[in-house]
Amino acid sequence: MFSPLLRNRLSLFQSYITKKPYVAGGPVTVTVESTAKCNLSCPMCLREKIYFPPRDMELWLFRKIIDEGKGCLEFAAAYGAGEPLLNPELTHMIAHCRSQGIPAGISTNATVLSESLSHALITSGLNCIIFAFDGATRESYQKYRKGSDFDKARDNILTFLRVKKRLNSDIFCILQMVRLKDNQQEVPALIRMWRVEGMNEIRVKMDEVRDHGCRVSTGPYPPTKYPCNLLWRGPMYIHYDGTVFPCCYIFPTDAIGNVRRNTLREIWNSERMVRLRSAHIRGDLSQYEACRNCPAARPRLALAWGSFFFNMYTIRKAIPFFERLAQIRKVSIFETMN
Numbered sequence: 001m002f003s004p005l006l007r008n009r010l011s012l013f014q015s016y017i018t019k020k021p022y023v024a025g026g027p028v029t030v031t032v033e034s035t036a037k038c039n040l041s042c043p044m045c046l047r048e049k050i051y052f053p054p055r056d057m058e059l060w061l062f063r064k065i066i067d068e069g070k071g072c073l074e075f076a077a078a079y080g081a082g083e084p085l086l087n088p089e090l091t092h093m094i095a096h097c098r099s100q101g102i103p104a105g106i107s108t109n110a111t112v113l114s115e116s117l118s119h120a121l122i123t124s125g126l127n128c129i130i131f132a133f134d135g136a137t138r139e140s141y142q143k144y145r146k147g148s149d150f151d152k153a154r155d156n157i158l159t160f161l162r163v164k165k166r167l168n169s170d171i172f173c174i175l176q177m178v179r180l181k182d183n184q185q186e187v188p189a190l191i192r193m194w195r196v197e198g199m200n201e202i203r204v205k206m207d208e209v210r211d212h213g214c215r216v217s218t219g220p221y222p223p224t225k226y227p228c229n230l231l232w233r234g235p236m237y238i239h240y241d242g243t244v245f246p247c248c249y250i251f252p253t254d255a256i257g258n259v260r261r262n263t264l265r266e267i268w269n270s271e272r273m274v275r276l277r278s279a280h281i282r283g284d285l286s287q288y289e290a291c292r293n294c295p296a297a298r299p300r301l302a303l304a305w306g307s308f309f310f311n312m313y314t315i316r317k318a319i320p321f322f323e324r325l326a327q328i329r330k331v332s333i334f335e336t337m338n
Contacts, residue, residue: 013308016232021277026072027234033080035087040147068264074312091124098125113156136189161198203320227280229304
């Protein structure tokens with residue numbers, strides 16, 4: 001009656017509402033750090049606080065993760081702390097996701113996005129791409145995207161959109177700006193600039209790293225009222241070397257396993273992951289500083305429940321729309337938004 005993916009989501013939902021730390025089923029989404037290399041030095045980036053070696057994830061390891069997720073994974077984010085286009089195997093990674101029927105997406109600064117690479121990404125089967133472009137003026141953009149060039153990055157994105165049109169592709173394109181101290185007044189201009197054919201969404205994202213002088217809003221955050229639904233559905237964050245973390249906000253401490261030694265599903269219910277879920281169930285996060293100070297937008301309970309009933313790729317595409325409702329129309333489905 002139900003597809004395997006829907007049965008998986010229903011199993012996850014049952015575990016969540018009955019508050020079981022051991023989860024029947026597997027994660028619906030993962031974030032896989034295809035590379036830890038980056039060609040920019042952005043002041044609001046986590047890389048300014050934590051050292052990431054200039055290393056790529058090996059193709060065989062990426063394929064292992066995707067193969068083990070077949071039957072539960074509904075979306076794979078093939079990017080993390082680095083610039084994914086710097087991994088020469090990226091299009092092969094995307095193609096493998098397509099071969100397994102798992103939608104894949106990346107986020108890029110577009111600085112090395114040539115016409116030929118745009119063509120290769122689209123024909124490899126990429127489903128979603130985020131263009132990180134933090135400013136409507138050259139001054140603000142190049143302040144926050146240090147090492148980049150405003151005009152070149154913009155031209156690269158426009159070239160990608162032209163290739164998308166030429167190939168008659170339905171790849172979902174998002175232009176994303178992180179709202180920071182010196183670019184927050186440029187939001188209207190940014191929206192006007194990027195209302196172009198082929199751009200599906202314009203997302204204005206709040207600063208989650210909270211670097212001094214960059215973050216607009218400040219904590220502290222109120223205590224959680226119910227367990228974090230991400231721990232029951234994903235995404236887990238997988239480092240380039242296979243080290244797995246419960247999510248991208250619990251990093252670089254509190255690793256829960258490594259996909260070189262264990263399967264994805266074994267790590268999903270590893271002792272450390274079960275212990276973390278149990279702490280959320282009890283409401284005692286005293287041993288988890290990252291959870292106590294989590295900057296992620298916290299969904300209302302109805303949304304947390306609803307997230308188990310919809311395809312993960314559909315949810316990913318809808319995120320910018322709901323954020324815009326919260327930020328501009330003051331209609332929020334979140335309890336907190338950083």
